[in-house]
Amino acid sequence: xxxxxxxxxxxxxxxxxxxxxANGEGALLAGGTDLHVKMRLGLKSPRLLFDxxxxxxxxxIVEAEGSLRIGACVTMSELxxxxxxxxxxxxxxxxxxSMSCRQIRNRATLGGNIVTASPAADSVPALLxxxxxxxxxxxxxxxxxxxxxLLLGPGRTALGPGEVLLEVLLPLPEAGHRSLYxxxxxxxxxxxxxxxxxxGLSLAADGRIGSARIALGAVAPTVMRARQAERFLEGxxxxxxxxxxxxxxxxxxxxPITDVxxxxxxxxxxxxAWTHRLLQQLCATSGDxxxxxxx
Amino acid sequence: xxxxxxxxxxxxxxxxxQVDAQRSLLDLLREELGLTGTKKGCNAGDCGAxxxxxxGAPVNAxxxxxxxxxxxxxxxIEGIASGDKLHPLQEAFIEHGAAQCGFCTPGVIMNxxxxxxxxxxxxRAEIQEALSGNLCRxxxxxQIIDAIAAVAASGEPV
Numbered sequence: 001x002x003x004x005x006x007x008x009x010x011x012x013x014x015x016x017x018x019x020x021x022a023n024g025e026g027a028l029l030a031g032g033t034d035l036h037v038k039m040r041l042g043l044k045s046p047r048l049l050f051d052x053x054x055x056x057x058x059x060x061i062v063e064a065e066g067s068l069r070i071g072a073c074v075t076m077s078e079l080x081x082x083x084x085x086x087x088x089x090x091x092x093x094x095x096x097x098s099m100s101c102r103q104i105r106n107r108a109t110l111g112g113n114i115v116t117a118s119p120a121a122d123s124v125p126a127l128l129x130x131x132x133x134x135x136x137x138x139x140x141x142x143x144x145x146x147x148x149x150l151l152l153g154p155g156r157t158a159l160g161p162g163e164v165l166l167e168v169l170l171p172l173p174e175a176g177h178r179s180l181y182x183x184x185x186x187x188x189x190x191x192x193x194x195x196x197x198x199x200g201l202s203l204a205a206d207g208r209i210g211s212a213r214i215a216l217g218a219v220a221p222t223v224m225r226a227r228q229a230e231r232f233l234e235g236x237x238x239x240x241x242x243x244x245x246x247x248x249x250x251x252x253x254x255x256p257i258t259d260v261x262x263x264x265x266x267x268x269x270x271x272x273a274w275t276h277r278l279l280q281q282l283c284a285t286s287g288d289x290x291x292x293x294x295x
Numbered sequence: 296x297x298x299x300x301x302x303x304x305x306x307x308x309x310x311x312x313q314v315d316a317q318r319s320l321l322d323l324l325r326e327e328l329g330l331t332g333t334k335k336g337c338n339a340g341d342c343g344a345x346x347x348x349x350x351g352a353p354v355n356a357x358x359x360x361x362x363x364x365x366x367x368x369x370x371x372i373e374g375i376a377s378g379d380k381l382h383p384l385q386e387a388f389i390e391h392g393a394a395q396c397g398f399c400t401p402g403v404i405m406n407x408x409x410x411x412x413x414x415x416x417x418x419r420a421e422i423q424e425a426l427s428g429n430l431c432r433x434x435x436x437x438q439i440i441d442a443i444a445a446v447a448a449s450g451e452p453v
Contacts, residue, residue: 001317003315003316003317004296004317005297005316006296006297006299006316006360006362029360031358032358032359032360032363033355033358033395036339036340037339037340037355037358040338040339049316051360051363053363056401077352100428101408101411101427101428101429102406102410102425102427102428103340103343103346103353103355104340104355104358104428105353106349106352106353107354107355107358107359116421136317136429188427189428190427237325246395263337
C-alpha cells in the first residue's frame with residue numbers, strides 16, 4: 001500500500017479547507033470497509049486521508065422540515081437501531097439489515113454505500129424508492145441534488161472536486177404509504193446482491209393505486225427506477241392482471257449484464273418475479289407492518 | 296507518511312504508542328503489542344478472523360486504522376479469561392469440540408460475546424445470522440453454534 005497521511009478534521013470548515021489544499025489528492029475515510037480494501041489492492045492510492053467517521057455534521061438522524069435527514073456517516077448498525085428510521089423509512093432499515101455482516105455494518109456508512117456508486121449498493125434502492133435527495137457541501141457552499149442525479153454510473157458520481165456528501169434527505173411518507181425491500185443474493189448473508197429491489201405504494205380511498213415507486217438494484221449501470229411499471233400502475237386497480245403486467249414491464253425496462261453472480265437473462269427473470277412479489281405484498285400489507293422480509 | 300501519537304486501552308491496559316498512518320488495528324495488535332490471538336485471515340473484511348470488540352461492538356480489526364482507535368477500548372481474545380479461569384464461551388468451545396484448526400475461533404468467540412450481551416437468549420437462527428461474517432475453514436459450524444447455544448442456555452454472564 002502506498003504511504004499516505006492521515007488527518008481528522010474537527011469541523012466541516014476544516015475538512016473543506018483541507019480538501020482544497022489537497023488539490024484532488026485527498027480521499028474521505030468514513031467506515032473504511034471499501035476504501036481499505038481498494039487501497040490494499042492498489043485500486044486507490046490517495047496521498048491524504050480525511051477521517052470523517054466522527055464528523056458531527058454528518059452523524060445525525062433527525063426529522064426536520066418535512067424530511068427524515070440522515071447524516072452520511074451514520075453506520076448501517078445505527079440505521080437498524082434507529083426508531084426514526086424504523087418508523088419513517090422501514091425499507092431502508094431492512095436494506096441496512098440485509099447488508100454484509102455485523103462487523104461490517106458496525107463500520108460501513110450510508111454515505112459510503114452511496115458514493116461508492118456500486119449498481120448493487122444495498123441501501124440505494126430503498127433511498128431511490130423514497131425519492132431521496134443528497135445534501136452536498138463543497139467549495140461553492142451547500143447544494144441539493146436528487147439522489148438519482150448524483151449516481152452517474154459504476155463508481156461514478158456527480159460530486160465535484162472538494163465536494164462531500166453530507167446528508168441524505170428522505171421526504172416523509174404520506175399516511176398509509178407502504179414500503180418494502182428485498183435482496184436476492186447467492187446466500188442470505190454477506191453476499192453482493194444478484195438483484196435487489198425496493199418499492200413504495202399508496203392506495204387511494206377508492207382502492208386504486210395512488211402512487212407507485214419501484215427501484216431496482218444490480219440490473220443497470222446505476223440503481224434505477226422502473227418508471228414504465230410505475231406509470232402503468234398509477235390510477236389502476238391492484239388486480240392480479242395489472243400487477244403481473246407491471247412486473248413484466250419492470251423486467252423489460254432494466255438492462256442487466258452477465259457477471260460472476262448471474263446471467264443477464266436470469267437477472268431479468270428475477271426482476272419480473274420479484275417485482276411481482278413486491279407488488280403483491282405492497283398491495284396486501286397494511287402500512288403498519290410494512291418493512292419487508294428477506295427472501 | 297504521517298505518524299501519530301495514540302492512547303488506547305487494550306484488554307483494560309492503557310497504551311501510549313506512536314503509529315504510522317497506514318498501520319491497521321490488526322497489525323498494531325499483533326506486531327506491536329504481541330497479541331497474536333487475533334488472527335489475520337483475508338485482511339479484507341471477508342473472513343472475520345480478526346474480529347475484536349471496539350467499545351463493545353464487534354469490528355474487523357483489518358479494516359480499522361490504528362490511528363482511528365485513540366481513546367477507544369479494544370478487547371481481544373487475550374482479554375476475556377479471568378486469570379486461569381477461561382471465559383464461559385472458551386469452556387463451551389472445548390466442551391463441544393467447536394475448535395478444530397482454531398484459526399477462526401478467536402474471531403467467532405469475540406463476535407459471540409457481543410451477540411450474547413445484546414441478545415441473552417438468541418435463537419439458533421439468530422446465532423447463525425450473527426456469525427455470517429465469520430468463516431470457519433474447517434466448516435465446523437454445528438459445533439460452534441452448539442457451544443454458543445449452550446452458553447446462552449446456561450444463563451452465565453458473558
